[in-house]
Amino acid sequence: MNYQSEVSPDARKFKSIGTRPLRPDGLDKVTGKARFGADVSAPGMLHGVILRSPHAHALIKSIDTSKAEAAEGVHAVVTRADFGSDFDNPDVMDNVMAGKKALYDGHTVAAIAASSEAAARKALKLIKVEYEVLKGVTDVDAALAPDAPILHEDMVPDGVDPAPTKPTNIAHRHEFGHGDVDKGFKEADIIIERSFKTEAAHQGYIEPHACLATLGSDGRGELWCCTQGHYYVRELCADLLKIEESQLRVTASEIGGGFGGKTTVFIEPVALALSKKSNRPVKIVMSRNEVFRASGPTASSSVDVKIGVKKDGRITAGFANLRYQGGAYPGSPVEFGAMSAFACYDLENVKTVGYDIVTNRPKQVAYRAPGAPMAAFAIESVVDELAKKVGMDPIEFRLKNASSAGSKSSYGPTFSDIGLALTLETAKNHPHYSAPLGPNQGRGVACGFWFNFGGQTSVSLAVNADGTVGLSVGTPDIGGSRASLSLMVAEEMGVEYEKVRAIIADTASLGYNDVTDGSRVTFASGIAAIEASRNACKVMCARAAKTWGIPEDAVVWEDGHAKPAGSNAGDFKPMSLVEIAANASSTGGPIAGHHEINADGAGVSFSTHLADVEVDPETGRAEVVRYTVFQDAGKAIHPSYVEGQFQGGAVQGIGWALNEEYIYDNEGRLQNPGFLDYRIPVASDLPMIDAVILEVPNPGHPYGVRGVGETSIVPPLATVANALAAAAGIRMTDIPMSPPKVLKAIDEAK
């Protein structure tokens, strides 16, 4: 799909796009009316609870559920034996319900459905599990040691040549790049090599996973759950429960945050299995403890970086070795890390190698720009050092090496029009960059990149008799897409935004939609919404033509009206959408528009972040005192939401940089599974994040939209580290840069 002609400068003037109307879900959310995952129930509903492994690594020798089954109020107990075999997604199955081994603290071992949660919890204690506890490993580097405990004896690493002769914890090896890095390093005047580590961070959504499931013996079921992708939930559950996809109707509830973490299933197949066995509806709601121990987080990482530069600041070669742990099963985002690591730079010689490694931790789940922040932390930290070494301003240094239109990216494709240089130049000229700093303060800069996805999307809309428009999309709204898609429909159809009502349709009511991820929705569902609008406008033109008795192609849609066009069309008063809608019954029936697409052409997105950090030399506490995000949105459909995305990504990145971490004890038990001990930044920890929207249109979208949701979490780790280095003179290579670690580094530097 190419909309180059539509996004060329001055191609169109927008009426709705770029305005900031009230969010449609606002009142429901602040008044408590919005229905989240836990907010539905059904007559005869049972409550499901889950028995979780207390061991990080253990053989499950036997499970005796007989006493639990006989307990008062208990209707069903399920273990892995209640699921079949031969799955399309065996790792998802294993993660949802442990098989022969429990592979992490919190791994599901059994589940109970009872008439009350109390009865279920009481019965939980009656399940006898015989474990043989094994040595575990939770650190990604330790998992690579020759004597490391092996999680999957039969796992054959993919992409490792020659294949290892004995089992390892490596699941995949990925390699990207071009040119000759050895030659590049030889040409370098200065080379810096550093190693970095980042801890796992949880997506930290407010709403724990929750669902209500029914499944009959005829294989027909319904599932209500909070998810970013109910069609994918349907696919996974159908696989795990051995039912046909279309037999399971999945409705996505309002969602209290996802950030990538609600893109798979945890409790949903368990609730369905319990429902099938008990022949009752079953609700499961995770506790926060369970959310931390057994959902999310993103991968922890260990990254080695080597970059060489000429004295003039031109990078001659870049190399990175990235090791990400994906938790107990393959699937860390190391491939994205290896692809994105050097995407900001136009390099002749570049190579990245990524290893996907399993450890005794919960299976990692996507987290906003999955894999990219850890890589950017490493690369942008070294770039910062190099700029200093060659005596260049860090923005100038980056501009000298920045990717631009025509650059061959480090992961393969050649970039077309991109906004990286614009973000750097805007940052350089922004008042923030030249503002004076206080004592113990330092300023940092870093860049970030994200691919943005397209993908499969179905959109339907209906023009109601009263001239309002009902918009039906299948991509859960995690960042304002009901508003942005409604704005696009309003723009195309020439109606007020307030007349367009968007809803998230369930899997049975609308065709297939990929998961809401990769910042794809405003782009891909946007194209589908625009094309569906255009189709509806064509129908309305045809209705006007029928009314006027002129050919359909003699009518065009303009400013919310069907208008006769062309010399032979005749002289008729333009007919408004409201008039056409009111007469729809007599001109042919309901008016609708539909579009299905597998959208490509999602424009890549870049950002530059500026942070001022103040370090307390007594405690090691680092505080972000000023922060500005400069990011290319392609075209900001609803600027307030775009700013919100910029701010939210920055905030999550700052939390990851400074405080958030998974703390395991020696037995691999998570020590901080709660918001008191897992420290997410709150409003009082942060300054207002300034957001500067830049717009380099993406020709893959009619309005030039690029995804905006993820790039903003990529630079903060390095931005804060670079600012901290400037403030305290210490180069932190280990995330989070929590007070004890910073204090230690300050002490060591003295």
Place this chain on the structure above:
Amino acid sequence: MNYQSEVSPDARKFKSIGTRPLRPDGLDKVTGKARFGADVSAPGMLHGVILRSPHAHALIKSIDTSKAEAAEGVHAVVTRADFGSDFDNPDVMDNVMAGKKALYDGHTVAAIAASSEAAARKALKLIKVEYEVLKGVTDVDAALAPDAPILHEDMVPDGVDPAPTKPTNIAHRHEFGHGDVDKGFKEADIIIERSFKTEAAHQGYIEPHACLATLGSDGRGELWCCTQGHYYVRELCADLLKIEESQLRVTASEIGGGFGGKTTVFIEPVALALSKKSNRPVKIVMSRNEVFRASGPTASSSVDVKIGVKKDGRITAGFANLRYQGGAYPGSPVEFGAMSAFACYDLENVKTVGYDIVTNRPKQVAYRAPGAPMAAFAIESVVDELAKKVGMDPIEFRLKNASSAGSKSSYGPTFSDIGLALTLETAKNHPHYSAPLGPNQGRGVACGFWFNFGGQTSVSLAVNADGTVGLSVGTPDIGGSRASLSLMVAEEMGVEYEKVRAIIADTASLGYNDVTDGSRVTFASGIAAIEASRNACKVMCARAAKTWGIPEDAVVWEDGHAKPAGSNAGDFKPMSLVEIAANASSTGGPIAGHHEINADGAGVSFSTHLADVEVDPETGRAEVVRYTVFQDAGKAIHPSYVEGQFQGGAVQGIGWALNEEYIYDNEGRLQNPGFLDYRIPVASDLPMIDAVILEVPNPGHPYGVRGVGETSIVPPLATVANALAAAAGIRMTDIPMSPPKVLKAIDEAK
């Protein structure tokens, strides 16, 4: 729309159509999993109860809700003052919540939402209503008396010329016919004139009305309710609550029977008003008492008939004066009664006059072929007498006068191919018609007619990646339409019926749909489902063409496969739906089909019924001992459901004929608002109803479908009366023919 070429004999051989697969909602219904109107709840939900007038006719002088508002647990009290003014549907508003007057026993006067039903009921007693009780009238003929109490002083009768000089209870006058009846009666050798009355009958659905509503101060709401038409519920509620249609998302629950009675609103706007006032979700569930007193029923009627015949049995003229009471507001189905009365007969001279009359009864609601059974009772009783008078077999007599292709109907249009004669001939040759009768038994025959509706319908379907098909329709399934529509999709797409899953989409997920009524769904939604299937098949052909690299028009859809067609298409192996579906992502994204239509061409439908009735001369109890329905279905999509419709209509008609009635006391209070005293026939009261499906294709539908749901309730009243006349030698003109009335008639005849 004309599908003449498709329905011509041997035009196609069906694979799925005409088979009898399991009903898709069966397991859910027998296991209790199906969710009906009362089966949803929401966090913080309140329970709404309704204060109803104990008076049939009373001025509401004041309502004091202050004590109720202060009662424990009470969150909101609403009266008419909480609704606005100036409605598009003022009578619906008045019926939902009384204005200046309470117009019938059970009329809603106020409503309370409280934290429990008990608290709400307790508070109900604290509402003080000051009534001025007026004289009322519940009988349709009494309502026409010169001194009758007047319900609406300002009502101007429509169609009455000259207009009456003082207020009356006549709302409308309708006249139909052609020729010159005076001339026709002059030509007659025999003339019979009779007067008939029928009592009101309730639709008798098992499930009382129930709903759950939320409505915010921003005018956005959600409504879950049991209804035959959730789009119409949306329209009415939007009008009564003064909100935009698209702001209200209405979901139709599974429905426990409707039969026309769930085509309007009662409690839904009240629940919304209570929710808006309390800012909480509100559930209201009617009791059976409330259902009888304040929902449904159909009209009671008083009909005068005059028919003249030549000695050879040819009818020379027919005249009927029909007076139906519509309850407290205009809207009795007398127009349909006047239109359909003589539809079975090809008459030169015919005239019907219908009066729509208001009385102090609940506003009548559609009941299966609304208006037609009462008219048919009168006409078919007289026809039966006439046949005897001229010494002809009653079927022969009807065949001599029967409407056929080319007949100008009594209500205007000229019939095309119709099945009346076929039903009569089949009945005549059926073993039932010549079977011997026992003592006190008699056999009756009567015919019936129903128009059948088309109307507005939107259908969408999606082909899932696993080759199943999700079908999304907006017409609630009251008679098996999920099965019949799935069968049509299966037929068109060449997939197994079991692979098609139909759901009823909510108002926000699919374009507009008219109410499920007029036996329109298998016809109109059927056309839309077929056309949507054809559109999806076109998409699949295009995907195959893309894969093969040949033009789209070189591919056709046959037997579930895309096949190259034409000399230049090339030699490719046909591609199955499953293969195309699996590759959809790489050939362009999701595959869907859509269609919106305002369908016309619904074929009229006729039936002939045979009944054997045994009368106990001691008690007057009449029992139907054998019953056979002969009806033209056009094309029976799922014959078991068609037979079920034939049987169900007959059963409801038999109940109406023999037992069901609204019994009012002198003050206009309903005396039998419960299933113990309002006697619906149960299985032990009835023989198995035999159903004979006949098929005269309707060229308005691709497969020849005619509506089948309503015609079957039209003949039973007369069929049973005619059989009873044959059995006991008495001509009953007053429905129901309950034992006391029959016994009295027997005694009088002696």
